[in-house]
Amino acid sequence: MTEQTMQYDPTRRNFLRICCVSGVPIGLAACAPAVTGEAGAWALTKRSSGSFFDAEQMSVLSDMAELIIGDGPWPSASDADCVTFLDDMLGEWGGPILKARLSRLPAQLNRFSIRQQLRSYVYLDQPVRAQLLADYDELAFSDRNSEASVSYREFKSLVLKIYNTSTEMNSDYVRVPGTYFGDLSETQQLGLVRDKSEGLAT
Amino acid sequence: MSTQADADFDAIVVGSGITGGWVAKELCERGLKVLVIERGRHLDHPSEEYTDGEAPWELEYRGLVPDYLAENNRYEMMRRKRHIYRNEHRQFFVDDAEHPYSYPEDRPFMWTRGYQLGGRSLTWARQCYRWSQQDFDANRKDGHGSPWPIGYDDLAPWYDKVENFVGISGNSDGIDTLPDGDFLKPWEMSCAEELVAANLRMERPDRPMIIGRCANLTEEHEPARELGRGVCQARSTCSRGCVYGAYFSSLSATLPAARRTGNLTLVTDATVESVVYDDTLRKVTGVRVIHTRDRERRTFSGRMVFLNAGSLNSVHLLLNSRTRQYPSGLANSSGMLGSYIMDHFGGSGASGDVPGLDDRYAFGRRPVGIYVPNYRQEQLDDADFLRGYGFQGGAQQRKSERPNGNGPGIGSDMWERGKNGPRWRMSLFMYGEMLPNQDNRASLHPTKTDRYGTPLLHLDCEGRDNEKKMRAQGAKDAVDLLTAGGCTNVREIAPEPNAFVMLGERTHEMGGACMGADPRSSVVNSWCQTHDIANLFISDGAVMASCGTANPSLTYMALSGRAAHHAADLLQEGKL
Numbered sequence: 001m002t003e004q005t006m007q008y009d010p011t012r013r014n015f016l017r018i019c020c021v022s023g024v025p026i027g028l029a030a031c032a033p034a035v036t037g038e039a040g041a042w043a044l045t046k047r048s049s050g051s052f053f054d055a056e057q058m059s060v061l062s063d064m065a066e067l068i069i070g071d072g073p074w075p076s077a078s079d080a081d082c083v084t085f086l087d088d089m090l091g092e093w094g095g096p097i098l099k100a101r102l103s104r105l106p107a108q109l110n111r112f113s114i115r116q117q118l119r120s121y122v123y124l125d126q127p128v129r130a131q132l133l134a135d136y137d138e139l140a141f142s143d144r145n146s147e148a149s150v151s152y153r154e155f156k157s158l159v160l161k162i163y164n165t166s167t168e169m170n171s172d173y174v175r176v177p178g179t180y181f182g183d184l185s186e187t188q189q190l191g192l193v194r195d196k197s198e199g200l201a202t
Numbered sequence: 203m204s205t206q207a208d209a210d211f212d213a214i215v216v217g218s219g220i221t222g223g224w225v226a227k228e229l230c231e232r233g234l235k236v237l238v239i240e241r242g243r244h245l246d247h248p249s250e251e252y253t254d255g256e257a258p259w260e261l262e263y264r265g266l267v268p269d270y271l272a273e274n275n276r277y278e279m280m281r282r283k284r285h286i287y288r289n290e291h292r293q294f295f296v297d298d299a300e301h302p303y304s305y306p307e308d309r310p311f312m313w314t315r316g317y318q319l320g321g322r323s324l325t326w327a328r329q330c331y332r333w334s335q336q337d338f339d340a341n342r343k344d345g346h347g348s349p350w351p352i353g354y355d356d357l358a359p360w361y362d363k364v365e366n367f368v369g370i371s372g373n374s375d376g377i378d379t380l381p382d383g384d385f386l387k388p389w390e391m392s393c394a395e396e397l398v399a400a401n402l403r404m405e406r407p408d409r410p411m412i413i414g415r416c417a418n419l420t421e422e423h424e425p426a427r428e429l430g431r432g433v434c435q436a437r438s439t440c441s442r443g444c445v446y447g448a449y450f451s452s453l454s455a456t457l458p459a460a461r462r463t464g465n466l467t468l469v470t471d472a473t474v475e476s477v478v479y480d481d482t483l484r485k486v487t488g489v490r491v492i493h494t495r496d497r498e499r500r501t502f503s504g505r506m507v508f509l510n511a512g513s514l515n516s517v518h519l520l521l522n523s524r525t526r527q528y529p530s531g532l533a534n535s536s537g538m539l540g541s542y543i544m545d546h547f548g549g550s551g552a553s554g555d556v557p558g559l560d561d562r563y564a565f566g567r568r569p570v571g572i573y574v575p576n577y578r579q580e581q582l583d584d585a586d587f588l589r590g591y592g593f594q595g596g597a598q599q600r601k602s603e604r605p606n607g608n609g610p611g612i613g614s615d616m617w618e619r620g621k622n623g624p625r626w627r628m629s630l631f632m633y634g635e636m637l638p639n640q641d642n643r644a645s646l647h648p649t650k651t652d653r654y655g656t657p658l659l660h661l662d663c664e665g666r667d668n669e670k671k672m673r674a675q676g677a678k679d680a681v682d683l684l685t686a687g688g689c690t691n692v693r694e695i696a697p698e699p700n701a702f703v704m705l706g707e708r709t710h711e712m713g714g715a716c717m718g719a720d721p722r723s724s725v726v727n728s729w730c731q732t733h734d735i736a737n738l739f740i741s742d743g744a745v746m747a748s749c750g751t752a753n754p755s756l757t758y759m760a761l762s763g764r765a766a767h768h769a770a771d772l773l774q775e776g777k778l
Binding site: 093133188 | 255266393604607
């Protein structure tokens, strides 16, 4: 891999060489201390195992989803249960290739973190993680052919599809509009939404 | 509703979709005993398979088609037709892996099918436009394809009948190339569409933009009410089925109308393998079916047979019904069976912002867009192609504050990208008329067969030079229309000039058993009756001698009603 591409060699040997540990392919928790020599507490929220992802994967993917959606006057990725829903769905919904890709994604991001920050992703402070993910995102969309890019973009796409179809993002959804109006003021439109949106609108 | 039946029938109708439903209704109402055979499963209306009432967060997998299907190459063509690749209506579309067909590797054909009672009438786009005399004159005028033996006046009474029964919304627009009918009240244009249409009336008065005409009930309509159909609720979930029956389908309208006569028998889960032909009588006597659940083969007898299996399936059935007298396919003395496969083609268009309306909003989800009828057939001075095209599209509000994952950026950067541009954006998509070309063919594959041993249908079709030239001009015209309409930031949608023109993308496949007056160059006569066999009729899209530019379903229905009425006359007069 060069510093400016996302073409990771997924071989076990290379992975272990980067992480400087021996044994079976390792999780994120074991990876970073070996590189940095520190064993500090995780900076991101620890999650428990899901029905498909293990605890570490759930933790990293949930954090990624939070950063992708970001903070603002909108629901967070956690509010919309993005990764929880994905985890619940993936077992029966996903194919083997996608499952493998998404399972590898936390490790791929971690390797990027080690290269960029010399520390494992889970030990980075939130602003650093946000910048790291922004860089990862930019690379993923500029170099679309690598396996790491495909994995990340599939994850991002799924997170946003789940997010945009959540109740939290559809508080103004009107199940049965009854008719169509094509030229309303904002007040008129909001009035109709309030009247017909099943009380989800706030 | 589906029953098994051994009795002889006055008529056997193969297929229960938009045309089969019309034939069944017309024949049953004429007092004939009719058997409709559907290869797919039985559905009631309303059906438990409908998902129209579910909100986005209630849909199974949030509407995402299971990924493992794509990884196993299932639903390949549905997947390629990205806008329909949704889980909430996947049950109404055929998986190519289960029902394979064949095409040359470098010339794919996008064949979208629906194998269930009601066929594709459950998922059609519901656009209803009459053809004009110009459309029926096209083949005769430029010498391509078989000249139509009928004109607008022949079909007009049946357009009236079909529209009256179906319930079509729209305006009487007074456009020569798009005859008016007796419409229900139209859907409103959005403010952005109104603005662009008004600008076009001034800047391009020969290219009017109108609200689409569609088979969604906008008001109470007696023939529909009698069948329990209600008014459209502007949910825009039509492709998932409609518990209100507000859009027309054979499942909600024609089949119930046929059933209430007491003359209808339905058999589902039965694939018609071939039509039975009696060399001595020179008539068809029935059909051979394979029951798809137990693979039992069986023959049904009838005094006449209507093929309404969908253009390509009807052609497939005839090609596979080879006899000593018709070794290349039943009713194929002309050798034209399988020739002149057509579809509307697209690939070009444009989109642009509609400025100045940021404080205006829409409410409801309208099931129709706008329409720019074909103006090109009379405006060819700046064109290097034959025939013409129209545009469909619409102006929609940008969904504010709704990021998507298809581009770069995370957090606030991603949200900001979603906010770019004015509130309203308009898009136009071209619907071009293909030239009928004898070399665009459907045939039986020489070696590959399906699970029942039937040779696969092989489709070797493509848009050619005329279509490519038309597509290029269509993109320019779309840009011009939006620019003249007052749009800004107009973006042209134009494929590479020589890019392959794939057929089937519009799901308007036509031809293969074309209508014509000359038995040497066509398969059916002006009544959809095969030239060769008097009691064999085809009245789906296979009979279309040209493809026009307007969505063809209304014309299919009018042709079917007219053909069935005529066939009933012949039967009652003892002429079949």
